[in-house]
Amino acid sequence: MLNIPELEKRWLRYKIKSSIPYAVISLISIIVLIVGANYLLNNSNTIEKTKTTVRVPVEKKSHYVQKETPKKQKVQPRKQEMQTTSNTKTVLKPSMNFLHTIKNEVQTTQVVTLHAKPQTLKKTASVAVVQPKPVKQEVAQTAVKLEKEEVTPNYISIKRRDTKKDIHEIIKRFKKNHNPALSLFVAKKYYELGEYKKAYNYALITNQINQDIEDSWIVFAKSLVKLNQKQKAIKTLKKYIDYSSSSTAQILLNEIQSGKFK
Amino acid sequence: MESIFVNSKEVFLDTVNAKDYIQLDRVSNIYQSLKNSIKKPLKLILLYGRPGTGKSMFLAKLYNDLSASQAIYLYKTPILDEKEFYKTLARDIFNIKYSGELNFTQMMKIIDNANISIENTKEVPVVLLDEAQLYSEALMEKIRLLSDTRAIKFVITLHKTEEEDLIAKEHFQTRIWESIELENASSAELKIYIQKKLMKANCFNTASMFTTPTVNKIHKLTRGNYRDTNKLLYTLFDIYVSYEKNNQYMDINKIPIKYIEMAAIHTGLIDA
Numbered sequence: 027m028l029n030i031p032e033l034e035k036r037w038l039r040y041k042i043k044s045s046i047p048y049a050v051i052s053l054i055s056i057i058v059l060i061v062g063a064n065y066l067l068n069n070s071n072t073i074e075k076t077k078t079t080v081r082v083p084v085e086k087k088s089h090y091v092q093k094e095t096p097k098k099q100k101v102q103p104r105k106q107e108m109q110t111t112s113n114t115k116t117v118l119k120p121s122m123n124f125l126h127t128i129k130n131e132v133q134t135t136q137v138v139t140l141h142a143k144p145q146t147l148k149k150t151a152s153v154a155v156v157q158p159k160p161v162k163q164e165v166a167q168t169a170v171k172l173e174k175e176e177v178t179p180n181y182i183s184i185k186r187r188d189t190k191k192d193i194h195e196i197i198k199r200f201k202k203n204h205n206p207a208l209s210l211f212v213a214k215k216y217y218e219l220g221e222y223k224k225a226y227n228y229a230l231i232t233n234q235i236n237q238d239i240e241d242s243w244i245v246f247a248k249s250l251v252k253l254n255q256k257q258k259a260i261k262t263l264k265k266y267i268d269y270s271s272s273s274t275a276q277i278l279l280n281e282i283q284s285g286k287f288k
Numbered sequence: 289m290e291s292i293f294v295n296s297k298e299v300f301l302d303t304v305n306a307k308d309y310i311q312l313d314r315v316s317n318i319y320q321s322l323k324n325s326i327k328k329p330l331k332l333i334l335l336y337g338r339p340g341t342g343k344s345m346f347l348a349k350l351y352n353d354l355s356a357s358q359a360i361y362l363y364k365t366p367i368l369d370e371k372e373f374y375k376t377l378a379r380d381i382f383n384i385k386y387s388g389e390l391n392f393t394q395m396m397k398i399i400d401n402a403n404i405s406i407e408n409t410k411e412v413p414v415v416l417l418d419e420a421q422l423y424s425e426a427l428m429e430k431i432r433l434l435s436d437t438r439a440i441k442f443v444i445t446l447h448k449t450e451e452e453d454l455i456a457k458e459h460f461q462t463r464i465w466e467s468i469e470l471e472n473a474s475s476a477e478l479k480i481y482i483q484k485k486l487m488k489a490n491c492f493n494t495a496s497m498f499t500t501p502t503v504n505k506i507h508k509l510t511r512g513n514y515r516d517t518n519k520l521l522y523t524l525f526d527i528y529v530s531y532e533k534n535n536q537y538m539d540i541n542k543i544p545i546k547y548i549e550m551a552a553i554h555t556g557l558i559d560a
Contacts, residue, residue, distance in 0.1 A: 028526050028527060028530050028554065030527065030531070033550050033554055034550065036553050037546060037549055037550045037553055037560070039560060040553060040558060040560035041549075043560070
């Protein structure tokens with residue numbers, strides 16, 4: 027006759043013993059999963075932060091600067107990344123700077139603020155010239171140093187005084203692709219520079235390509251007023267208002283008629 | 289009325305009885321080839337396999353089947369003394385009783401005088417020696433020489449372990465015409481074996497309890513070894529009997545894994 031209670035005890039002990047490896051494996055798997063998930067979550071958060079912080083200075087920059095100074099722009103996100111990784115408590119706020127950009131387009135295109143040292147930029151340029159000289163090691167060392175210095179959080183101002191040169195560049199591009207946005211841009215720039223005849227011409231060209239661009243009609247009318255053709259400007263604006271019911275055009279018309287805009 | 293579990297338990301008592309022989313396809317084929325080998329003019333037939341693979345049962349079955357038509361002698365336990373071995377053979381096969389000692393030379397003379405027609409295979413006596421691994425090397429050598437006379441046919445069984453396998457091959461390679469290896473049952477074979485065994489004893493209810501997953505579990509524990517399976521199932525039904533006596537509820541449609549494991553712990557198949 028079997029001793030069943032004793033046998034049951036032995037069986038229970040065996041079950042516990044045999045389930046230990048499974049329990050350990052399960053526990054380790056759960057821990058690994060939790061740690062992995064936690065790591066991934068943290069990682070994705072930091073990436074999110076980095077992405078958003080990088081976006082702010084990009085918005086600040088004008089179209090011009092992107093083309094002219096690509097090296098400087100590359101420096102910018104790196105610096106921003108470093109800032110976000112070192113300071114994880116960065117509070118993100120929506121940037122309203124673009125409003126100023128719209129209002130003061132002329133100023134922003136002439137003076138652009140970048141996060142880099144002007145001195146260091148000059149030095150890197152000189153290093154590139156020095157390269158063929160026999161003292162290669164020294165040059166390499168200074169290059170490394172200079173690159174490191176680029177990351178320092180000082181601000182520099184690059185003043186742009188070559189607007190006319192830029193306009194020519196845009197005109198070249200316009201001639202290639204006949205993009206009304208470019209001709210409008212040129213018209214605005216010439217208007218700002220006081221070259222009203224050229225502004226008038228480019229506004230006219232823009233209107234011929236696309237007659238629905240409000241800004242172009244505004245520049246066109248303003249240029250006419252500046253060229254002492256007030257009546258023609260009023261007539262043109264009236265026709266445009268009839269066609270588009272533009273409130274901006276109406277305001278300008280009122281100002282011209284009242285003599286506020288001369 | 290006796291419990292179905294008590295009857296089922298008795299089925300798995302570890303005894304070597306030709307009546308308990310279970311016909312399985314593969315085993316039947318092997319058995320048939322063994323029977324055919326005996327009809328051939330072969331001197332030695334080696335039957336080998338791991339303990340519990342049914343070698344003794346094979347010999348018992350062979351003896352049972354052929355004893356009516358052939359001179360056949362089964363020695364389940366080895367006769368380790370050489371002289372005693374000759375005396376037993378002389379007495380059983382040639383009906384010569386020796387009061388004194390009988391040596392190998394005298395035995396050879398007896399065989400010569402017996403004038404057995406070796407062409408007539410039915411006239412050649414068949415000696416079945418179980419557990420032959422227990423015979424000394426010297427005696428095995430004599431058995432080989434006796435078989436060379438072709439006046440006696442030997443069927444010997446050997447345990448096959450890692451070492452014994454080598455011995456078996458080295459000893460008999462030159463003289464053996466037929467060697468048959470018995471193996472453990474596969475899971476499917478084990479299921480048939482268990483169910484047939486139970487049904488043979490009219491234990492239909494318990495036979496239906498052995499579903500494929502249950503048999504797989506048993507096979508995992510016993511690796512298909514018949515002896516281990518018999519031991520395990522004997523204990524398993526013993527557990528059932530114990531629970532039955534305690535009026536504990538039991539599901540007769542399915543065998544709980546717990547009971548199988550308990551039986552395995554008791555029989556030593558699980559080290560707990």
